[in-house]
Amino acid sequence: MLACCIDRDYAELAAVMLRSAHLNGNIPDVEFCVLGDGLRPSDKEKIQRSVGRPVTFIDIDDEMLGRIKNLRTTSGWSRATYARLLLPDQMGAAYPRIVYLDADTLILGDISYLFTLPLGDHLVAGVAARGSTSPAELNMALGRSDDAFYFNAGVLVIDATKWRSEKASETCFALLHSRQFPFLDQDVLNLLASGRALQLGWQWNAQMADDYTDAVVVHFTHAKPNSLECRHPQQGAYLAVRATTAWADAPLRTKRQRQWKRYRHSIRKRWLAVLRRLSPRRAMP
Ligand SMILES: [Mn+2]
Incomplete structure (x- = not known):
């Protein structure tokens, strides 16, 4: 099972990512799943038409929403x-392993290894985070030693059986409600899997690489590849796959659209804060 989780805003990215996995991933028998937050039938139809193989859509329902809606x-x-964090519970026992991919990744080559690599006693496998925050800083925020393995949560191989048996989602949500984490659920996943995360080579989640020649999975961690602002060296590879999807003729997004999105988010947040003040009991997670 290959899965991603998106809202409407990421429909295009998910379609292109799944299309690239279909075309390049060498995983003909793997089921593709999209866990969707508020996707419309037209979004699903467009994604389905783009990918080239059946996609299973799961809607985030009220019960799932109840577990995540008060989080930052x-x-x-x-x-x-x-x-x-809900994927393993949602999929059930028929799925012993879940390969989770962020919608803002692109599959350039054979990823069958992710579906077969032995996890042993590890709960997850992932790739070290690379970005403007150093591993030492990332670890310090979690109270861990500087050199602990801190993974980026954009590409994860999850032992879903183990996850379910230890009710790992509950642990994550309890942590998320206990205090603020700078990197939200990525921090919490790293805490949860401290000492039992298997480190994969950078090519399985290439972030801010100097050279992408050997990258198998590219991760657009900053400007998204469907935006005019994007200067990522692999944007061309993204656009080439995009040209074979239902988004082939869609205009690239502008900076103004992103600023508008940020503005909408801050308004919504302020409004929710007002509502919470009006009915404090509802604000309790
Ligand atoms: Mn990402």
Whole structure:
């Protein structure tokens, strides 16, 4: 099972990511699943038409929503980010392993290894985070030693059987409600899997690489590849796959659209804060 979690805003990215996995991933028998937050039938139809193989859609229902709706969001991270924590429970026992991919990744080559690599006693496998925050800083925020393995949560191989048996989602949500984490659920996943996360090579989740020649999975961690602002060296590879999807003729997004999105998010947040003040009991998670 290959899964991603998105809201409407990420429909295009998910369609292109899944299309690239279909075309390049060498995983003909793997089921594709989209856990969707508020996707419309037209979004699903468009994604389905783009990918080239059947896609299973699961709607985030009220019960799932109840578990994630009071958690902190940012303009860059919607509540759909938390939905990945629900995946193992949602899929059930028929799925011993889940390969989770962020919608803002692109599959350039054979990823069958992710579906077969031995996890042993590890709960997850992932790739070290690379970005403007150093691993030492990331770890310090979690009270861990500087050199602990801190993974980026955009590409995860999850032992879903183990996850379910230890009720790991509950642990994550309890942590998320206990205090603020700078990197939200990514921090919490790293805490949960401390000492039992298997480190994969950078090519399985290439972030801010100097050279993408050997990358198998590219991760657009900053400007998204469907935006005019994007200067990522692999944007061309994204656009080439996009040209074979239902988004082929869609205009690229402008900076103004992103600013508008940020503005909408801050208004919504302020409004929710007002509502919470009016009815404090409802604000309790
Ligand atoms: Mn991402």
